[in-house]
Amino acid sequence: MTAGSPSVGDEEASRRIAKLERINAALMAHVERTMDQQGGAYSLFQTAIMLEGRVRSRTEELTGLMHSLERSNAALVAAKEEAETANRSKTRFLAAAGHDLLQPLNAARLSASALSDMPLGSEALAMSAQVERGLQTIEDLIKTLLDISKLDAGIVRPVIRPVALGDLLDGIAASFMPMAERKGLRLAVRYPEIRVDSDPVLLRRILQNLVSNAIRYTGRGGVLIAARRRGRLCRIEVIDTGCGIAESERHLVFEEFYRGGGAGDEGEPGLGLGLSIVQRMATALDHALVLDSRLRHGTRVSLSVPIGASPTETMAGPAPIATRLTGARVLIVENDPATADALRRLLQNWDAEVSVHRDLAGVAERVAAGQPLPDVLILDYHLDHGACGLDVASYLRGVAHSALPVIVTTADHSPGIEADVAMIGAELMHKPIKPAQLRALLTHMLA
Known part of the structure; x- marks a missing residue:
């Protein structure tokens, strides 16, 4: 072996050192990987603990909100029951008061009618007619207030059945013809021969209120009661050539005791309850009610009623003309x-x-x-x-x-x-x- 040349022992040692270095590197890499995995698991553990805390907090918050909502619902139910009880009590009170008020009013009206049958002078007859109008106004007010109270309390429940439209509209037109003629107004009615599905009593009341209102606030021209088919609905319209309603007032006309700026018969405003009860009855019947008006041109009120499937049937004719009851x-x-x-x-x-x-x-x-x-x-x-x-x-x-x-x-x-x-x-x-x-x-x- 010459000087400066590596010996066999040195080569073997170098190989062992290199092998140990590789083993050490592999061990270090394994340890590092293990440490990284442990660190990730620990991080996941910490995240899970944090999320669990958030879920617990949110659950407690939602539980509190549910308890609060339950308490609010219980309070609302109690308030609703209290309001319904108060409404029923109000209705019973008005019914009892109405009975007591209508009783003397009935006697007064009968006496006024008997008085008008007696031979009286023109001035006395005029006063008798004025008393009769005053009593009629009181009666209308009491009955309308009772009707509104019953509708608000849910006592009035519509009974839907087929209604012969022609007979209904002809009867209403006939009953209001004298009122229109006294004012020099035309009163016309047009309709198709169909039946509609509605409560006949409530529907008649609605149309009577609309026609009465139209005649009352129309000074010249006339009133038209018209019915038209619109698909599966019949649109019943009451159209007048009266004073009309200003746009700023249209949202108010269905409120109680709102009379607007126009004057009715003999310069006296109405009670301001007609359209209010019309809206309540239309809502109870689920009949859409639409008002359209132009100031100084007139008003159109439309009521949409479902068309019935049955054909029109002949209904009873008019009541016989009254005669004197001599000897009865x-x-x-x-x-x-x-x-x-x-x-x-x-x-x-x-x-x-x-x-x-x-x-x-x-x-x-x-x-x-x-x-x-x-x-x-x-x-x-x-x-x-x-x-x-x-x-x-x-x-x-x-x-x-x-x-x-x-x-x-x-x-x-x-x-x-x-x-x-x-x-x-x-x-x-x-x-x-x-x-x-x-x-x-x-x-x-x-x-």
Whole structure:
């Protein structure tokens, strides 16, 4: 071996050192990888702990919100029940007050009608007519307030059935024709021969209010009641050539007691309730109501009603014309003295023979005394001490062994009373009694 040349031992040592270095590098790389994995797992562990905390916090927050919402819902339910209870109480109060108010009003109207039948001077007749108009206004106000209260309380529930449109519109036009003629207005009606699906009572009330309003606020020209097909709907329109409504006021006309700037008949504004109750009834029926108007040109109010599938059926003809009731024996049972006296005077003006009693005991005494049985009965539903006028009808029908014709009068509009009256086949008239309707009904029943 020469000097400066590597020995075999040195080469072997170099190889071992190189191998150890490679092993060490591999071990270091493995350790580093292991440390990195442990660090990642630790980071994931820390992230999981943080997320769990956030989830717990959010869960507690949502739980608190749910409890708060439950408490709010409970408070809303309690407030809703309280409001409904108050609304029902208001409706019952108005119904009771309305009954007590309509009772003396009924006597006053009957007395005014009897007075107008007497030979009076022109000035007295004018005053009598003015009193009649005032009483009519009071009656309309009371009845409208009762109707609004019932609609708001949900007591009035529509009964949808097919309605012959032509008969309905012709009847409304006929009833308002005298009012239009007095003002020198034209009143026309146009319609297709169809049926519509609606509640006939509520639909008639809506259209009567619209036509009355149109005539009241129209000074010249006329009013048109028109119905047109629009697909599966019928659009019923009441169009007038009246004073119109300013654009700034249109959103107000359906509010209670809003009368606008125009004056109605004889320069007097209306009650401001007609369109308010129209909107409530249209909402109850789910009939779309649209108002369009131009100041000093006129107003159009449209009501969209579903068209019925059934063909139009012939309905009953007009009521017979009233005639005088000479010699007819009419028995009245009425516990309100003013109403009984006014009704007696009115019927005596029509040449009827009238017998007036307060209760069933008075009627029984009359029968026991051998007085002839009456031809027709006019009975107040609510008598003294909780008695009912229908008991008088049952008693006299039993004595006569026949179904004597009966008219039941009441200021109570409860559905139960209507059902009781219908059950015995009697006619129901709500107070205040309209003399013309009473006379026509009596003539028809005695024919």
